[in-house]
Amino acid sequence: MLATFVLLAVLLSVRARTPVHAAFAAIAIGLAANVKESGAALLLPFVVLFLVRGRPRWCLTAIFAPVTFTLVSMTGLALGGEHAGPLDAWRTATRIVLEHATTTSFSHPMTSHWYTWLVQRRPIPLDFVVSAPGTVRTMNSIGNLLLWWSASVVFVLTPFPVLVTGLRAPARAWLPGALSPTATLFTAALSLMLPWMLGRVDSYVYHYLPSYTLLLVALGGLVARVERRAPTSALAFVGGVAVVSAFYAPVWTGAELSAAAYTARLFVPGWR
Secondary structure (H helix, E strand, O other): OHHHHHHHHHHHHHHOOOHHHHHHHHHHHHHHHHHOHHHHHHHHHHHHHHHHOOOHHHHHHHHHHHHHHHHHHHHHHHHOOOOOOHHHHHHHHHHHHHHHHOOOOOOOOOOOOHHHHOOOOOOOEEEEEEEEOOEEEEEEOOOOHHHHHHHHHHHHHOHHHHHHHHHHOOHHHHHHHHOOHHHHHHHHHHHHHHHHHHOOOOOOHHHHHHHHHHHHHHHHHHHHHHHHHOHHHHHHHHHHHHHHHHHHHHHHHOOEEEHHHHHHHOOOHHHO
């Protein structure tokens, strides 16, 4: 749900042509924050995008994000039979944030620091059953390795072209790069990771999924650009993704596997 609202917010922000469009993007950010407070981090790229576009007044529509957050929180409290005033909504949100802020031990075996997400060091095992001698059924949150690692490369390399252009050229030449779809998606993905990068709150790989989703969109755009110039290379990449998906489908669906096949797919001990 968080990834869905994040995608919607970024889409509406990028396509905004009027202040009304920007207001709807801010509402989507408020809905994302209602799913998880870290969704509020999207306000940073929201403001930056309109400042770079030369639309500073549109930034004022950001107020619709906290308004939406408050109204939806009040609705939830009312449905739960609790006090449901605006202050009650913010007290509840503050309490939740403070409770999470105290969990900084990283003692749970599935916790992982943000920098390990890029290599998928610790996916989360969801189920494991020995169904017969030498046969297992497992479900694991590990992603498609080719997609995951390619998205990480996009995340790591995206800033360099924009920064190099900014150092070598005046602002009028730098702005198109800063406004490119890939740069915008990178900024949003980075903003969503900042709460986990700047703090020491216990985190898990699923906290990366909204950012990962945005990076997949950026990767898809890059593959589409490659396809126009080198269709064979793009087809080879997409074919590789399909092969890796077929290889990992058994550990995504709980299908029976031999012990050897299970180990071959989850070949890093920390994945099992």
